[in-house]
Amino acid sequence: MRVRIHVTPKSGVLDPQGKAIGNALTRLGFQGIGDVRAGKIIEVQLEAPDADAAKNQAKVMCERLLANKVIENYVIEVLNE
């Protein structure tokens, strides 16, 4: 079973990387660039009987390791069953 986890900075938390990317796009000549946020995406192959179990397992992974809950949010997507 494969899950995909999106980890993004919480709104209100400074995202220096997003800010720098936004400025760079503007410098490259793209017009009307607004807010840019940069995050991580982690795909994990894991063993689980079904999608729900996979999602639960991924949730534990996020809480324990993959996301820094102080400043980040995460969203889990199960890719196939």
Place this chain on the structure above:
Amino acid sequence: MRVRIHVTPKSGVLDPQGKAIGNALTRLGFQGIGDVRAGKIIEVQLEAPDADAAKNQAKVMCERLLANKVIENYVIEVLNE
């Protein structure tokens, strides 16, 4: 218009971060962890008349800056229209 861009290491390209995450998950006691890939997610607010135009613009951004085609693939998703 908001687009989300997934940038992931090409298969075959070394992914030290993915590998380290996989090892850490196994050390934390998760069983049966297989391949782990780590990538980036970039959300950009841009001005475009419709989803197709937004996608095209994002594609140019990826080709020019957001992805390094030597090592990365990208996928574009338009979030709202």
Place this chain on the structure above:
Amino acid sequence: MKHEDTMRPGTLEAAKQFGLNEAEWANILRLLNRTPNMTELGIFSVMWSEHCSYKSSRVHLRTLPTSAPWVIQGPGENAGVIDIGDGDAIVFKMESHNHPSFIEPFQGAATGVGGIMRDVFTMGARPIAMLNALRFGEPEHPKTRHLLAGVVSGIGSYGNCMGVPTVGGEVNFHKAYNGNILVNAMCVGLARADNIWLSAAKGAGNPVVYVGSKTGRDGIHGATMASAEFSEDAEEKRPTVQVGDPFTEKLLLEACLELMATDAIIGIQDMGAAGLTSASCEMAAKGGAGIELWMDKVPQREAGMTAYEMMLSESQERMLMVLKPGREAEAERIFRKWELDFAVIGITTDTKRIVLRHHGEDVCDLPVNVLADEAPVYERPWVEPPRPAPLSDVPAPPSILGVLKQLVASPDLASRRWIWEQYDYSVMADTIQKPGGDAAVVRVHGTGKAVALTTDVTPRYCQADPYLGGMQAIAEAYRNLSAVGAKPLAVTDNLNFGNPQKPEIMGQFALAVRGLGEACRALDFPIVSGNVSLYNETLLPNGQYQNILPTPAIGGVGLLRDWRHMATIAFKAEGEAVILIGETKGHLGQSLYLREILQREDGTPPLVDLGSEKRNGIFVRTLIEAGQVTTAHDCADGGLLVAIAEMAMAGGIGAELAAPVNGDPHAYWFGEDQARYVICVPQSTAHDILAQADAAAVPAARIGTTGGEMIILDETNISIRALKDPHEAWLPDLMRR
């Protein structure tokens, strides 16, 4: 809080939530002769917090010696400044980021580094070195590895990006820090003595300018959190963590230095803890001016921010300046070039009031002196902590070298290489002594001079006897500088203690400060800047409080007039005479031998004889300056044999040692008597050096000869490899687990 709510009158309840007590609230009402609104109350809570007002510590700090002919600026500005000759000045300070680093180790430590760098470059100095003094809980504690890894990578990521070498520091592990780690960062900068910038906002009608990053809602009430003890709900306070942006800070550094090459600035102050509030109040207070701020002009990261939020935000990488009128355009050009926000957000006035205007309304109007000078000062009651019983018998170990092997791989003595290899210690190409020695040495670029830098304190000594522990911290810093051949010049401190409202903790503080002061006076080693971090305690599940060990961390700065005459700890050649300087009594109380080998933390800490410290230090330094000695190391944690082992491991050369004629060998080899150094000299000069020592009334004795690949002690021996492998492996092994 919505805008309307920030305009409502404050209440006692709100004041308490902001960390003020009933008497302080009453005092505010009396001083203002009216009820402050919530915005004003927020500003009071920040300015009157422990962090900004030093209300518990001030009466004690006043007793510290802060002057010397070479001190240009003592405590009171963003950092201390000393004269190192030829028009050069060193600007330095140490600061804590303990609580944020416990909550989010990477960002907490990173923003700590960013904050202390701003303190230094605000004064016109280019940072040239960073150090960090770290304390973690027990190595086995479930949080320790995560915290250590995060803190180290946070420090590295910020300092490395800034291009400032991180050249030294110290790390201890002790269970008293399980729930409250200490992250103290020190920044050292180089400036021209005639180009130091201060923070006073002088004159009326001068533009007040904001530069750097935009203001967001981060860290609101960070300063009050820094002054509140930790409880189990510390995690609830998480959103107050700020994220650092070293890239922006690097631009800010370059832009500020570029502007400082002109004479456009009247006063400049970084926005650190308590952000815009303390920056504006302190600038106004120092300059005897008033300030009017136009909050609509403050660069904002988020929509709909209230004046309250902007004033209390702790967004990083921001500065406030007062410019000479008419110089705005020139300044703006520089900051725009560096792609930074720049805004004129107010004006100085002659009212001596802080006035905030937002959406056409005055949302705050407070007298500056009430915020700054009328802040509470407490003479908190204190008692002398109980003295430890004198040491009972200490059994001899079966094998001296076996103990040595165990000690060099113990948590407080094992190699810190895993840490410092994550720091760029060689950028700027002037680091001529990297981490791993007694003090780091960094050249003053393009000159023959160099500065030596060290951080020191032995918390277990301070716990047993805060007065002696305070003295010892200064003495050890003095020794580490002398051991590389530097003349110790001045000190910054970071006083980390528990809850000052507990008389025993306040007693630790008072006595430690007394010890620091006494040692500084005796050694001509004034304190020119510092920081106090109190309330370092954790509420345990059983309802008890765990206070940290008293930890007055000392950052010492010394000067080498000629860096070609410098000593390092490594044995350099075979067949040299190993000479011990200083007197050895075999003091085992509070030693690492007791703690690591016998699992005992008892006895009194070693005595500190400041006369010997000075005499012996000057003697060793003079030999190094004269080019007679290039190998020296002080004896500290672990005692004489550990010092010798460190010299052998660093040089890859062994030594043959003679045991003492009388006394217990284990006390001789592992006792932690102070004021001692090990030096090495060629056979041909050994006799002369001993004679010089004799003439200077400095105890000195030849104790061995370098050579081979072993440490040989009477009939026993151990190879350097057998010591070095476990010494180097301990920390990487811990982190791999």
Place this chain on the structure above:
Amino acid sequence: MKAAVIVFPASNCDRDVATALTQITGRSPAMVWHANASVPGDADLIVLPGGFSYGDYLRAGAMAAHSPIMQDVIARAQKGTPILGICNGFQILCEAGLLPGALIKNASLSFVCRPVNLTVEAANTMFTNRYAVGQTISIPVAHGMGNYVADEATLDALEDEGLVALRYTLGDNPNGAARNIAGIMNRERTILGLMPHPERACDNALGSEDGKALFMSLLGALS
């Protein structure tokens, strides 16, 4: 020999390399701000220094590769002006397409600062003619993203054409780089990118003078 050092936002070894160049060539380089349109016409060497241009955000060197000055740097490269990229400069050269491959996170995921032993692989170049092939030299590295990657065909081509200038000596690879690659050149051997910092190894007081020969090679070749 007249060098130009390009200064990007958050370059931080620009001064160090200028010091080394001044000391060894006797001439101080021109310091050129990245927003400028062109490199001074008389520059016969362009140096992209180490540092954290744009904070290493997104990918190290990615944003700097699009700096205004880079159009001229690329044009000058095509005309054969020698270019030296150190650390972040190497990353920028790869991102700008002037050198093949890419530099990704160190295998350890940690920043690493320490002296490394390098083996000189090519000495018949303007950058390395003062070294001997097979010589071992010690130069410090200091980077978080020095792990060189490229597809097998590219790696084979680099080897076959003798474009690997420096390799980490066996057992001393600090970052996991493919085939221990520490520095590579373009086909014309006019561009060198390397992760180690030769400018920090020009002074025995810093621990090594092994970097000096690189600047002396250039001095000899260009004057």
